[in-house]
Amino acid sequence: NAGVTQTPKFQVLKTGQSMTLQCAQDMNHEYMSWYRQDPGMGLRLIHYSVGAGITDQGEVPNGYNVSRSTTEDFPLRLLSAAPSQTSVYFCASSYSRGTQYFGPGTRLLVL
Amino acid sequence: SQELEQSPQSLIVQEGKNLTINCTSSKTLYGLYWYKQKYGEGLIFLMMLQKGGEEKSHEKITAKLDEKKQQSSLHITASQPSHAGIYLCGADLATSGSRLTFGEGTQLTVNP
Numbered sequence: 001n002a003g004v005t006q007t008p009k010f011q012v013l014k015t016g017q018s019m020t021l022q023c024a025q026d027m028n029h030e031y032m033s034w035y036r037q038d039p040g041m042g043l044r045l046i047h048y049s050v051g052a053g054i055t056d057q058g059e060v061p062n063g064y065n066v067s068r069s070t071t072e073d074f075p076l077r078l079l080s081a082a083p084s085q086t087s088v089y090f091c092a093s094s095y096s097r098g099t100q101y102f103g104p105g106t107r108l109l110v111l
Numbered sequence: 112s113q114e115l116e117q118s119p120q121s122l123i124v125q126e127g128k129n130l131t132i133n134c135t136s137s138k139t140l141y142g143l144y145w146y147k148q149k150y151g152e153g154l155i156f157l158m159m160l161q162k163g164g165e166e167k168s169h170e171k172i173t174a175k176l177d178e179k180k181q182q183s184s185l186h187i188t189a190s191q192p193s194h195a196g197i198y199l200c201g202a203d204l205a206t207s208g209s210r211l212t213f214g215e216g217t218q219l220t221v222n223p
Binding site: 098100105 | 152
């Protein structure tokens with residue numbers, strides 16, 4: 001199993017540009033989540049999903065959209081990037097209410 | 112997160128020394144997860160604790176969850192340079208369903 005994969009590993013955007021961060025898992029996990037990690041702030045939950053077709057907001061959802069059309073994929077969309085969205089983004093998945101397994105992360109720089 | 116406090120924020124120890132990292136919650140912990148992160152990489156799962164008083168060990172790392180299920184400690188015995196990294200505790204709080212709330216992390220440096 002590849003586990004949780006994320007693409008791209010690194011991305012530079014200009015303010016106002018849009019992009020999609022990809023996340024996929026091959027463990028048939030129901031739950032998937034997106035976090036951002038910032039210095040001094042720890043990991044903060046952006047959006048999460050408890051199954052295909054079901055998503056909900058986390059702690060810092062503004063500026064991000066998600067959808068879950070399949071069990072395997074959970075993309076995160078930035079519609080109009082802002083410098084405040086410069087961060088490291090992690091995707092995680094778990095089977096029900098259990099241990100979350102994390103992807104390697106995407107480093108995003110918004111100029 | 113104010114719901115989960117980790118201490119210390121950073122720790123520098125000499126190789127071979129023991130150390131402890133603490134994680135304290137303002138709410139009852141449904142589950143407590145310890146992760147390790149090397150700079151620029153993802154989070155590696157270490158251990159999960161669910162029951163009050165539970166203790167788990169893996170190699171030289173031991174984690175405990177206190178009886179009241181509001182505090183956990185991670186103890187490393189005879190630290191090695193390979194233990195260096197950021198240690199994060201993640202809590203499954205009773206009110207938050209499947210989401211994890213994370214502490215800010217502890218940056219551990221082990222000097223040879």
